[in-house]
Amino acid sequence: MKTEKKIRIEDYRRADYPIEPLFLERWSPRAMSGEDLTEQDFFMLFEAARWAPSTYNEQEWLFLYARRDTPSWPVFFDLLVEGNRAWCKNAALLVVIVAHKVFNKTGQPNPVHLFDCGNAFENLALQGSSMGLVVHGMQGFDYEKARVVLKVPDDYAVAAMFAAGRPGDPSDLPENLRSREVPTGRKPVRDIICEGAFRKK
Amino acid sequence: MKTEKKIRIEDYRRADYPIEPLFLERWSPRAMSGEDLTEQDFFMLFEAARWAPSTYNEQEWLFLYARRDTPSWPVFFDLLVEGNRAWCKNAALLVVIVAHKVFNKTGQPNPVHLFDCGNAFENLALQGSSMGLVVHGMQGFDYEKARVVLKVPDDYAVAAMFAAGRPGDPSDLPENLRSREVPTGRKPVRDIICEGAFRKK
Numbered sequence: 413m414k415t416e417k418k419i420r421i422e423d424y425r426r427a428d429y430p431i432e433p434l435f436l437e438r439w440s441p442r443a444m445s446g447e448d449l450t451e452q453d454f455f456m457l458f459e460a461a462r463w464a465p466s467t468y469n470e471q472e473w474l475f476l477y478a479r480r481d482t483p484s485w486p487v488f489f490d491l492l493v494e495g496n497r498a499w500c501k502n503a504a505l506l507v508v509i510v511a512h513k514v515f516n517k518t519g520q521p522n523p524v525h526l527f528d529c530g531n532a533f534e535n536l537a538l539q540g541s542s543m544g545l546v547v548h549g550m551q552g553f554d555y556e557k558a559r560v561v562l563k564v565p566d567d568y569a570v571a572a573m574f575a576a577g578r579p580g581d582p583s584d585l586p587e588n589l590r591s592r593e594v595p596t597g598r599k600p601v602r603d604i605i606c607e608g609a610f611r612k613k
Numbered sequence: 614m615k616t617e618k619k620i621r622i623e624d625y626r627r628a629d630y631p632i633e634p635l636f637l638e639r640w641s642p643r644a645m646s647g648e649d650l651t652e653q654d655f656f657m658l659f660e661a662a663r664w665a666p667s668t669y670n671e672q673e674w675l676f677l678y679a680r681r682d683t684p685s686w687p688v689f690f691d692l693l694v695e696g697n698r699a700w701c702k703n704a705a706l707l708v709v710i711v712a713h714k715v716f717n718k719t720g721q722p723n724p725v726h727l728f729d730c731g732n733a734f735e736n737l738a739l740q741g742s743s744m745g746l747v748v749h750g751m752q753g754f755d756y757e758k759a760r761v762v763l764k765v766p767d768d769y770a771v772a773a774m775f776a777a778g779r780p781g782d783p784s785d786l787p788e789n790l791r792s793r794e795v796p797t798g799r800k801p802v803r804d805i806i807c808e809g810a811f812r813k814k
Contacts, residue, residue: 425664427660427664428656428660429653429656429657429660430657431657431660431661431664431740432635432661432739432740432743434633434635435661435664435665435736435739435740436664438664438666439666440666452630455629455630455802456630456631456632458802458805458806459628459629459630459632459802460632460633460636461805462799462800462802462805463626463628463632463636463637463639463799464636464735465639465640465641465735465738465750467750467751467752469797469799471799471800471805473805474805474806474807474811474814475805475806475807476807476808476809476810476811477806477807477808477809478808478809479808482808483809484808484809487809487810509728510811522752523752523756523773524727524731524750524752524772524773526725526727526728526731527710527727527728527730527731527734527772527773528731529728529731530725530727530728530729530730530731530732530733530734530735531731531732531734531735531738531750532731532735533728533731533732534665534666534731534732534733534735534736535636535735535739537666537732538633538636538736538739539632539633539636542633549666549668549725549732550668551668551723551724551725555724561810562809562810562811563810563811564811565811565813568811571725571728572724572725572728596670598663598664598670598672599663599672601656601659601660601663604659604662604663604672604674604675604676605659605675605676605678606675606676606677606678607677607678607679607680607683607685608677608678608679608684608685608688608763609677609688609762609763609764610675610677610711610763610764610765610766610769613675
């Protein structure tokens, strides 16, 4: 068995203000082991997503999923761009998040259907991180093909994909991804806020 | 001083799977006290947002903000629909989240610019909740007016607004909102997931 180099978050990230540790500890690894998730793990991820906020509590997210070694797996896997296939082959779960574009009650456009899906995904990503799992969001897939092969109706938007699984050995990643298998930094907080009207940062 | 009825989450919500408590504990109150946030509180909120995931680590979010008792406050407040003004008048902070629609490097469309803003907002909302603050997302505002008065350029989308502040007394809310000042429930987890292709739930 290979020895995994354990990532120490404090070697890569420092919070400038004292926030809850889980925000800093969550990052987006790619190395996965190819093992399946337990039923409990699987449902814990979506349970976290479930409690996210949405406008009028619309819960306009729907998670289309494929677990590895099922007939749906190749359908979802084939949506990915080549670069994502290289590491998603060891995922346990591939998910396409779709969003109801209109309000259930009125049929009027819901301006935050994609935004709200982000709320739900982030809960899921944080929960996965706290469980020691890999959760990695993606836009590197064929949105139009996803709509066709997954029969997504016109009143739903294809929002994003993500892969999830058990952590694996980074040395099994393709060379170009191996050096990127570390937590990324961020802009200073003052670069993401702006008092009053828009000013380019 | 009025006695606040303390909300006990367990009276309103039950997780079906054992998730991190902060997801269940976060909800969207409206009652705020009108007090300001400290500098530390203010920056802690955005610090949490800062560490959210985004495609290619693009961090395409920008938080335009107004603090109460500043010249920007009425500009932001006037964007809100009447129903939101009724309770946002006691907020400490109003924020319009804008999203860069194209990738910095290539100028190509970024399909997850709104989704990623949701990731960042959810971090901020969870952090605020853990600090005992109110954070409440909104789409009930004039998106087009926001673009004009806040000088949002064409390559940025107006994603959403939120209000934040110190918790207040629910009995000060307008009557129609008072009874809604409790944590909302959610659909069962099986209603937000779907194996394989889309099926209406």
